[in-house]
Amino acid sequence: MRRVGLSHLTAVSGANFALVASFLFWLLQFVVRNLKHRLQLVFLILLLFIFLVRPTPSVLRAAVMTAVVLLAKFFGNKSLGIPSLAAAITLLILLDPLQSIDPGFVLSVLATAGILLLSPVIEQKLARYVSTEWIAQGISIPVSATVFCLPIIVLLSGQLSLVTVPANILVAPVIAPITVLGFISAMFSPFSTAVAQLLFAIATPFASWIVFVSNLMADVPIISFNQSGVFLCLFLLALIAVIKRRPQITALILIIFIGQVIFSAQMWPGKGWQVVNCDVGQGDALVINLGSANAILVDVGPEPIKIDRCLRRLGIKSIPLLILTHFHADHVGGVSAVLKNRKVGQVWISNLSEPAGSYKSTMAQLTGLNVKVVNQGEEYLLPDFGAQIFVVWPASSLDAMPVLPGDGSAANNSSVSVIIKTNKFSLFAGGDIEPAAQEAITNSGYLKKVDYLKVSHHGSAYQYLPMLDQLMPKVAIISVGINNSYGHPSGQFIDQMQRRGIQVWRTDHSGGISLATPNKIRVTGKEWWQIRWG
The missing domain is CATH 1.20.5 (Single alpha-helices involved in coiled-coils or other helix-helix interfaces)
Structure with a gap:
């Protein structure tokens, strides 16, 4: 829903208040004939509705914006809308000055302004072609609100979905039934649970339609802006x-x-790419190209959307080997997207089932797959793809290791660490291993010289330099989030690599990184002008 632009439906908005108010006006006309009395009664019920859905700042804002639209509509004075909106803005800022810097406040104001100013124009234009009023409104309201909010949405999210307007139009007809049925069921629930459940059952197909539209349109590529301020200026x-x-x-x-x-x-990634480090923020996701839409995937990043976007752009449809180095969320959080619409062969995991919560949720998603715990010294071949994988860590039994500042040293030091060799290159990837595990690997006799190094633990300052000297990579990749709170990567460690003649590339500066021998490196780019489609 976030990717498509429908996540606003999960919050109580001015639209919900307007729908409830419209329903109440229609219902009360059979009982209360006087318009002013009916208006007063509706306002009273809406006041109670605020407490039903909890009087949070966003709900209060939605209620005030709804009052603006109701005043303009029911007093029959179109010119009243904008002055009322201005009065509502003034009132809210006087009551809570911090609203003025709240993005939700800006979006609420712009959406209301769009409905007041642009929606009647669109509705009038559509009247030439569409005779049914509710259909015209179902198109004009989401379009006008989206158009007015679009610059701020892009400024905040850094991305633009081309299906936001169509998606909102498609779901518009079911919003009213869901809202009204939910409101009535809430009224009945204290008196008759059976009636409330029946009303919810009736609303369920309408809600399922929103889920269907979200799933259907989530596959459509989006446009991403590295500097959304540039888009706003354009x-x-x-x-x-x-x-x-x-x-x-x-x-x-x-x-x-x-x-x-x-x-x-x-x-990007360019023809003949061999290794790609996806830009997944503060997390890891490394793709080794096996050809014909096949790849080895080492970790999946923290978010499903980012890893799915990367794999789609690379054209990966089959993953003969998925390696989850350990169970920290920044390495396994995106696993659901990897499994969706892709064939996964074997899954390798660490021999330490910590953190417990992340381990449990990840294993639940891997149900039915060939999951294997691997240990130091094991060697595997993928003969169909000409790839060899050497497991250099973890040892079958892990001794107690030093606990470094921060959380999760035990899980970090249990990371599955591998050397992957093809007929064109070799690569070392070690998850989040810390100096104690790095020293044990260095002294194990399993370590070999490689072409590429996936730097452990996002370039943390805690590194064992003798291991770097044994690996002697030509290129080092650091997967790290922009301005992360951990201080990754370490400037001192980067200096140590550069002194050894190692090219250092990092995702927080370069975006996604694509490698191909002998010395071809391409990046998605994070320059201010860069616009990406995917």
Whole structure:
């Protein structure tokens, strides 16, 4: 729902209040004939509705914005809408000045303004082609609210989904039944549980439609902006050009926009890529290309969306070997997306089932797959793909190791660490192993020289330099989130690698990193102008 632009439906909004109010007006007309009395009664019930859904700041804001729309609609004075909106903004900021810097407040104001200003225009245009009023409103309201909110949404999220407006139009018809049935069921629940459950049962198919639309449209690529402020400037410039009737400027902006999207899609990962470190933020996800849409995947990052986006862009449909180095969330959180619509062969896991919660949820998702606990000294072949995998850690029995500052040294030091060799390159990946485990690996006799190093523990300062000297990689990759709270990566360790002539690439600076021998490196880029499609 976040990816498609429907997550706003999970919060109590002005739309919910407006739907409840409209239902009450319709129902009360059979009992209360006087418009003013009916209006007063509706406001009283809406006041109680606030307490039903909890009087949080967002709910109070939604209630005030709804009052604005109701005043404009039911007093029959269209010019009253904007002054009422201005009064509501003033009132809310006087009551709580911090609302002025709340993104939710900005979006609520813009959505209300869109409904007041743009929705009637769209509805009037649609009236020429659509005779049914509720259909016209079902299109005009989400479109107008989305258009007004779009610049702020992109500014906050850094991405633009091209299906947000169509998705909101498709689900618009079911919002009213869900809201009204939910409201009535809440009224009945203290008196008759059976009636309340029946009403919920009736609402369930409508809710299922939202789930269906979300799942269907989540596969559509989105446009990502490294600096969403650039998009906002382009949007405002295009808007001014349209208002000033300067089609040349608008066309130039569109050409730049489309050209950049095509350019970024063609440039990365490049033909013949062998290893890709996906940009998954503060986490790990390493892809080893086996050809023909097959890959070995080492860890899956913290979020399903990011790893799914990366694998789709790489065209990976089959994963003969999935290695989950250990069970920290930044290494296993995205596993659900990896398993979706992809064939997974064997899954390797650590011999330490900690943290317990993450271990339990991950194993539940791996039910039915071939899961194997691997230990130091084991060697495996993927003959169909010309790949060898040497397990250099963990040992079958782990002795107590020093606990370093922070959480999870035990889990870190149980990380599955492997050397992967193909006929073109070799690579070491060690999860989050810390100096004690690194020293044990260095002294084990299993370590060999490699071409590529996936730096352990996001480039943490806790590294065992003799292991680096044994590996002697040409290129080191650090998978790390921008401005993370852990201080990763360590500048001192980066200096140590550079002194040894190792090229260092990091995802917080370069985005996704693609490697191909002998010395081809491509990145998705995090320059201010970069726009990505995927």
